[in-house]
Amino acid sequence: MQDGIVIGEGVVLDARPASFITRGMGAMLDFIVVGAVIMTTLIVGGVWFLERAALSEDIAWVVYVVATVVVMVGVPVTIETLSRGRSVGKLACGIRVVRDDGGPVRFRHALVRALVGVIELWLTFGGIAAITSLANAKGKRLGDIAAGTYAVRVRGGRPPSAPVVMPQALASWAHTADMRRLPDGLALAARQLLGRAARLAPESRARLADDLAGRIEPYVAPGPPPGTHPEAFLHAVLAERRERELGAGQRERKRAEEQAELLHRLPFAVADPPR
Known part of the structure; x- marks a missing residue:
């Protein structure tokens, strides 16, 4: 029997978690599309800025540290906050990140996910996130557990059912x-x-x-x-x-x-x- 709230008509109200494969595809698309564009822009812009300004090596390191923080934390937080949990990859795969109660994610949820993601996504190339998602019933990674969120399917669900009519x-x-x-x-x-x-x-x-x-x-x-x-x-x-x-x-x-x-x-x- 499927868990959920059964109303009088016999309909179960639930939000089905996205599968591991779907989440992995969304993360891969995010990395390819968003990460490649942002990294290219930052590298090209940083080199051009350093050549024009003739900055010292210390200032150059500061620029690259700031650029790294923007790529790893700033961009994911901004995208998830403004799109209410739908990045480019998630939009393409038909999934969305929501709170445990089903509500849309806010800035604090996106920030926690991004900060934890620095370790489990970037520093370990997604290894920790993959292991945690496979071990969790809702496919949560460590960032989701800390933020109280998970990914749900918003497309490709059950087809609409025929209405129940009293004869x-x-x-x-x-x-x-x-x-x-x-x-x-x-x-x-x-x-x-x-x-x-x-x-x-x-x-x-x-x-x-x-x-x-x-x-x-x-x-x-x-x-x-x-x-x-x-x-x-x-x-x-x-x-x-x-x-x-x-x-x-x-x-x-x-x-x-x-x-x-x-x-x-x-x-x-x-x-x-x-x-």
């Missing part, structure tokens, strides 16, 4: 049926089947729908009307679960608003004095 013939039955005992796992399996039903062979589609409807029916009382098509039964159950969960959420929000309003009133329901 009109089963609407009155579904509104009165008790389906509170239906496990989330079965609801998820039904949602996945309906989402890819159009891409299945007719024989496999009918067999899977009939099997899944038979597994769900014991958790629904009373059962569907005789002669109900298995897929129509699944649609009705998932659509009704979705509506009930939406209604429960709205009632809970309304009750919270009423309680918050009572907290702002004076004791014993005395009206607030006029201002």
